[in-house]
Amino acid sequence: MRARLLLALLLAATALCLADGQKIRRRHRRLRTTTEPPAPPAPVVPVAPPIPVDADHVLRGIAERLDEQRYQDAMRARLNDVQEEGESPDNDVTIEDPCLKVHCSAGRICEIDEHGEAVCNCIKDCPYETDSRRKVCTNHNETWPSDCEVYRQRCLCLDGSDLCRGPQYHHVQIEYYGSCREMPECVxxxxxxxxxxxxxxxxxxxxxxxxxxxxxxxxxxxxxxxxxxxxxxxxxxxxxxxxxxxxxxxxxxxxxxxxxxxxxxxxxxxxxxxxxxxxxxxxxxxxxxxxxxxxxxxx
Structure with a gap:
């Protein structure tokens, strides 16, 4: 009987010791957590403010893109029309200047008549020359303002124009450049x-x-x-x-x-x-x- 009582007391004492040990550990843990310095706060990442959306700017951009698209479509359509017209046998006509293959003599210029043909007509007007070095002397010992005037006069006489000064100018030639000089007869x-x-x-x-x-x-x-x-x-x-x-x-x-x-x-x-x-x-x-x-x- 006494042994059972001692065993019960021993068990009770052991249980009390265990309970006291758990209380001490809890208290130590609580004190340790409260004495540690608080963790630094997390850095705050700045958030960019939302960009205000300009509705008018967006609408203008869309309108410009639409206009550009319509312009490109119109140009493609026009190019297609031109190509179709070029392939059509009715419009397959190439216009060429007939004067490109015509060489006119001195004093004449190529012109296109009413029939669309190239003809060599006499020069209507020669440029006015102020430089004395442009003067020429003809085989008639006459000084002319320029070689253009001599060739034009010869052309007018060959064509029978009323502006011809006389039949002696049908074969007028330039002897030399410069004013005519007085030449005595050969002895x-x-x-x-x-x-x-x-x-x-x-x-x-x-x-x-x-x-x-x-x-x-x-x-x-x-x-x-x-x-x-x-x-x-x-x-x-x-x-x-x-x-x-x-x-x-x-x-x-x-x-x-x-x-x-x-x-x-x-x-x-x-x-x-x-x-x-x-x-x-x-x-x-x-x-x-x-x-x-x-x-x-x-x-």
Missing amino acids: ESEMSDFPRRMRDWLFNIMRDLAERRELTPHYLKMEREAESNLTRRWTNAAIWKWCDLDAHTTRARHDDRHGAGASSRPPRHGTTRQCLQRVRARGPLRPVHRRVRLMRLHV
């Missing part, structure tokens, strides 16, 4: 020296053409022969020139006599052109060999 000594000057002039031209390789092999051989044989110099040059003039006829052509063009320098007294005009005045040009003898050459 007999100058006329006697004219054949020598003509021979030298012809050979110098032949030599220049040979250096530029513009002579045919036959005349190139003649030029080389003249270089080595002085007695053949003038003869070969004269034969070459007159044969060149008479390639298609036994008479000198109009373009042969005037084809050298206008000189940029006024002529001096007793030049080849001036004396040659006096030679022509003595009679018509003769066949080749007679012309060569006229230059006092022997062939």
